[in-house]
Amino acid sequence: MEIQTWTxxxxxxxxxxxxxxxxxxxxxTTKDFYVAGGNVPPxxxxxxxxxxxxxxxxxxxxxxxxxxxxxxxxxxxxxxTGGYVLLALxxxxxxxxxxxxxxxxxxxxxxxxxxxxxxxVFCAVFISFTYVAGQMRGTGIVFSRFLNVEIEIGVVIGMIxxxxxxxxxxxxxxxxxxxxxxxxxxxAYLVPVIFISIMMTGNALPQLxxxxxxxxxxxxxxxxxxxxxxxxxxxxxxxxKPMIDVFFITAALMxxxxxxxxxxxxxxxxxxxxxxxxxxxxxxxxxxLLYSTAPALAxxxxxxxxxxxxxxxxxxxxxxxxxxxxxxxxxxxxxxNDGIINYSGDPATNELRxxxxxxxxxxPEIAGLPNWxxxxxxxxxxxxxxxxxxxxLLVISTSVAHDLFKxxxxxxLSDKNELWIARIAAGFAVIVAGYxxxxxxxxxxxxxxxxxxxxAASFFPAIILGIFYKKMNKExxxxxxxxxxxxxxSYIIYFTFIRPELNNPDHWLFGISPEGIxxxxxxxxxxxxxxxxRFTKSPPQHIQELVExxxxxxxxx
Amino acid sequence: MDEKYKQYWKRNLxxxxxxxxxxxxxxxxLGILFAEPLNSIRFGGFKMGFWFAQQGSQYAFIxxxxxxVYLMNRLDREFDVREE
Numbered sequence: 001m002e003i004q005t006w007t008x009x010x011x012x013x014x015x016x017x018x019x020x021x022x023x024x025x026x027x028x029t030t031k032d033f034y035v036a037g038g039n040v041p042p043x044x045x046x047x048x049x050x051x052x053x054x055x056x057x058x059x060x061x062x063x064x065x066x067x068x069x070x071x072x073x074x075x076x077x078x079x080x081t082g083g084y085v086l087l088a089l090x091x092x093x094x095x096x097x098x099x100x101x102x103x104x105x106x107x108x109x110x111x112x113x114x115x116x117x118x119x120x121v122f123c124a125v126f127i128s129f130t131y132v133a134g135q136m137r138g139t140g141i142v143f144s145r146f147l148n149v150e151i152e153i154g155v156v157i158g159m160i161x162x163x164x165x166x167x168x169x170x171x172x173x174x175x176x177x178x179x180x181x182x183x184x185x186x187x188a189y190l191v192p193v194i195f196i197s198i199m200m201t202g203n204a205l206p207q208l209x210x211x212x213x214x215x216x217x218x219x220x221x222x223x224x225x226x227x228x229x230x231x232x233x234x235x236x237x238x239x240x241k242p243m244i245d246v247f248f249i250t251a252a253l254m255x256x257x258x259x260x261x262x263x264x265x266x267x268x269x270x271x272x273x274x275x276x277x278x279x280x281x282x283x284x285x286x287x288x289l290l291y292s293t294a295p296a297l298a299x300x301x302x303x304x305x306x307x308x309x310x311x312x313x314x315x316x317x318x319x320x321x322x323x324x325x326x327x328x329x330x331x332x333x334x335x336x337n338d339g340i341i342n343y344s345g346d347p348a349t350n351e352l353r354x355x356x357x358x359x360x361x362x363x364p365e366i367a368g369l370p371n372w373x374x375x376x377x378x379x380x381x382x383x384x385x386x387x388x389x390x391x392x393l394l395v396i397s398t399s400v401a402h403d404l405f406k407x408x409x410x411x412x413l414s415d416k417n418e419l420w421i422a423r424i425a426a427g428f429a430v431i432v433a434g435y436x437x438x439x440x441x442x443x444x445x446x447x448x449x450x451x452x453x454x455x456a457a458s459f460f461p462a463i464i465l466g467i468f469y470k471k472m473n474k475e476x477x478x479x480x481x482x483x484x485x486x487x488x489x490s491y492i493i494y495f496t497f498i499r500p501e502l503n504n505p506d507h508w509l510f511g512i513s514p515e516g517i518x519x520x521x522x523x524x525x526x527x528x529x530x531x532x533x534r535f536t537k538s539p540p541q542h543i544q545e546l547v548e549x550x551x552x553x554x555x556x557x
Numbered sequence: 558m559d560e561k562y563k564q565y566w567k568r569n570l571x572x573x574x575x576x577x578x579x580x581x582x583x584x585x586x587l588g589i590l591f592a593e594p595l596n597s598i599r600f601g602g603f604k605m606g607f608w609f610a611q612q613g614s615q616y617a618f619i620x621x622x623x624x625x626v627y628l629m630n631r632l633d634r635e636f637d638v639r640e641e
Contacts, residue, residue, distance in 0.1 A: 066611075071592075074610035078584045081615045085580045088622045089573055093629075207612060211602035219602030237607040238596065247589050272640045274630060281622040288615045295611040551566050554638040 006375035007146045014184050014379045015161055018177045018386070022165030025172045030419050033170030034101040034398050040175055040269040046282025048178035049266045051185065051387035053080075053257075053283070054290060055131070056138025057448065059185060059384035064356025067298035067305075070228070071239030074295075075246055079253025081284060081291050086258040086460075088280035092267040094467045096276035097550045101268060102395075103261040103459060104403040110466040111474040112543055114408050119481050121403045123458045124261045128392040128399075129432070130451045131262075135389035136437025139382060145327055145361065146378035152438050158386060159434040166390045166397075167426045171269060174390045181383035182286060188380025189290055189360075193297045196367045200300055210296035220299055227306050232345035236299075242505060248516030255522055256452030259460035262391040265398075273553035301359045304366055309352065310343040317341070320365035329355040329362070393433065397426035449515045450492055457484035457521030465529055470547045476533035484525030491517045565636045572628050576621050583609065583617035 027033040040048070058080070066073030098106055104124055108117025136155050143154025165173040193206045201209035201220060213219050218226075224236040234240040241249075257263065266283075267276045308318060314332060324330050331353040332341055344350040361381075364373040401422035406413050413421075458481050465472040465480075492514045495503040505511050512520060538544075587595060592606030600608060633639040 071607055071610060074588060074607075077611055078588055078614050081618050082580065082584050085577075085618050085621055089576060089625055210612070211600070211608070213602065221602050221604070221607070237604050238593070243589060247585060250584065250589065274626075274633065274640065277622075277626045277629060281619065281626055284619050284622055288619060292612055292615050548562065551569070552562055552638050553633055554640045 001371060003371045003374050004147065006372045007378045010372070010375040010379045011147070011382060014383065017180055018161060019164055021176045021180060022169050022173045025169050025176045027168070027170040027172045027419070030402070030415050030422065032172045033419055033422050034402060035265070035268045036172040036175045038269060039271050042270055042275040042279035043282055044175065044179050045266060045270050045275070045279040046286055047182040048175045049263065049279065049283035050286035051178040051182035051383070052266055052391040053263055053287060053388070054185065054384050055388040056135050056381060056385035058290065059189065060138060060142075060357050060360050060381050063294040063297045063301070064359035066295050067302040067359050068356055069239065070234060070236035072241045072246065073298070075249040075253060077291055077295060079250045080257055081288055082250070083254040083257025084280055084284040084287070086254060087263065087267070088277060090464055090467070091258060091264060092276040092280050093273045093553070094550045095264060095463070096267050096270065097273050097553060099268070101402055102398050103264050103463075104399060105407070106466070107459070107462055107477075108403065108407065110543065110546065111477045112540065113474040113478065116474055116478050117403055117408065119478060120459070120462075121399045123454060123481075123485065124399045125396055127260065127451045127455055128262060128395045129436070131448070132389050132392040132433040133436035133440060134448065135385045135392070136433050137440050138385040139389070140437055142378055142381040142385065146374070155434055155437040158382070158389070158437075159430050162386055162390050162393065163427060163430045166393050166430065167423050170422065170426070171394055174394055175269060177390070178387045181387040185380040185383040186286070186289055188376045188383070190293060191376060192364045192367065192369055192373055193293050193300070195369055196300045196304075196363070197296065199367060200304070206293050206296035206300075210299055214303075220303065223303055224299055227303065231306070231310070231343060242511050244511050245505070245513050245516055248512045248519045252456050252516045252518035253452055255456040255460050256518055259455035259458065259463070260451070261459065262395045265395065297363070298359065301363060301366065305354070306343060308366070309341055312341050314339050314341055320362055323365070324358055324362050329358045389433065393426055393429045396429040397422050400425040453488045453492055453514070453518030453521060454485055456518035457488040457525055461522055461525040461529065465526065467547065467550065470544050471533065471538050472529065473533055473536055473539045475536040476529040479532045480525040480529030483528045484521045487524050488518050488521030561636060565632065565638065568632055569629070572625065572632070576625055579621050580618065584614040588614045
């Protein structure tokens with residue numbers, strides 16, 4: 001069967017499944033809508049968290065970025081998994097014990113202040129919108145590349161699907177579709193990599209094949225280091241970012257992960273404190289299944305790519321090369337007119353431009369896998385994008401309906417009306433997200449650094465201090481959040497929008513790039529909070545009791 | 558009664574600090590700060606520093622979370638604060 005036919009069948013079948021689940025899991029109350037009734041089993045919550053977390057970026061772009069960054073790409077691997085240790089140990093169990101619906105809920109109640117709640121609502125909505133635009137765009141791109149529809153139409157199809165289960169089912173609908181989406185995406189990711197690992201190294205486990213030998217007996221990674229040297233690129237296994245920057249970026253990504261509201265709320269959905277701990281562990285296992293495979297795929301694909309393309313007559317390139325040339329993901333520019341493709345680290349002689357996304361997207365074709373595998377990859381990319389988009393849209397809708405309307409503007413709102421406002425807000429958010437997916441702001445890549453930096457510099461310290469420092473008061477927390485956000489945002493805006501020509505290690509503060517600056521913003525937030533708290537009033541008695549209460553599971557006797 | 562909860566919290570903090578040291582060592586320590594010297598040690602096709610950065614740290618994180626689950630469940634039982 002044709003690739004297109006397979007893709008239609010597989011993508012269509014998965015979409016039918018998601019809609020079926022949405023109809024089965026409609027939300028009846030606000031508790032269903034916000035936290036899936038609070039009774040999601042930990043194993044399912046682990047899968048849903050993994051799908052919620054792994055975005056179009058993780059599925060489509062990450063392996064490619066690692067293939068081109070080598071060791072430096074480790075910041076993503078460590079950063080986006082290590083954050084779960086912080087979540088499991090420092091946040092999830094206590095927030096579960098607190099037992100409300102949203103992150104601004106905790107910030108507002110703990111700091112007995114609607115001002116703090118509003119700062120949190122603003123950060124949550126801002127972070128979620130920057131992130132969701134990329135997901136809708138990702139949906140459109142997968143559709144356009146695999147099904148030959150316009151990107152715009154792809155985005156609209158994605159919007160309709162998400163609208164269906166996010167607006168009808170709220171968290172309950174999202175949770176069970178995310179469980180299905182996790183299964184689709186992990187299967188789609190692993191199948192082609194296992195095939196390639198067997199073909200290249202004779203080992204079915206990519207994690208072991210990564211350290212294995214090629215047909216000629218050389219180790220895969222030695223071969224990569226050799227190729228890098230030959231082509232004038234940085235050594236694959238040691239990279240060339242300064243150590244301090246690697247350190248700060250990793251930390252910003254870890255702390256940012258632990259501060260992202262759509263991930264945190266997932267831990268409100270399990271029945272008990274100990275379920276929150278366990279489900280963080282399950283979530284990390286499910287995430288590491290993909291994250292430990294990605295660097296292996298990166299290495300396989302890079303060797304494969306350089307071997308087949310570098311120093312090859314353009315007239316003799318394989319079919320997939322010409323196919324993907326049409327999408328602009330690979331470009332050959334014959335500088336010296338010899339008809340031979342020269343790939344090099346030196347921009348003056350390099351004739352090949354490769355978009356990192358091709359590592360995952362074209363992978364099945366490069367390895368010569370059957371057509372149904374290609375359809376599977378399309379379905380996997382869509383599952384990754386849609387599951388993350390839904391989680392983010394829910395954060396936006398609960399922030400508006402619950403934190404803004406119910407808790408601030410109109411406390412006497414009935415449950416039924418609150419549910420309606422939540423649905424309308426979700427619908428409205430889908431439309432805004434779709435708009436940004438169709439007309440992306442020209443800085444999608446930078447906005448990811450933005451979302452993580454802000455999450456690290458705003459929520460994380462406020463929540464941690466709220467749990468571990470009983471005397472932390474509203475003045476300290478608000479001052480800390482404002483300084484942290486202001487510092488981080490100015491640094492990123494300065495280097496990416498105002499003076500992009502200065503964006504290099506010579507001009508950075510302590511050699512820290514905008515991607516890593518959230519770590520410093522977080523430290524600044526804590527420092528300011530700890531100074532301000534010394535000069536202002538202690539929090540009221542009932543707040544200190546609240547803190548003591550969330551520190552211990554179960555009812556206090 | 559308050560004494561019991563103070564004790565529980567203290568033990569909880571001890572568990573947290575020890576596990577977070579592990580978290581730091583296996584990622585920032587072996588994967589970043591000491592990656593270069595570790596790269597001279599090989600394990601099959603892997604240089605150790607590179608392996609910790611791209612593989613080992615992730616496995617260590619999983620082990621750390623499940624150790625935490627185990628230790629905290631034990632602590633909850635000991636202090637009789639386990640939820641039903």
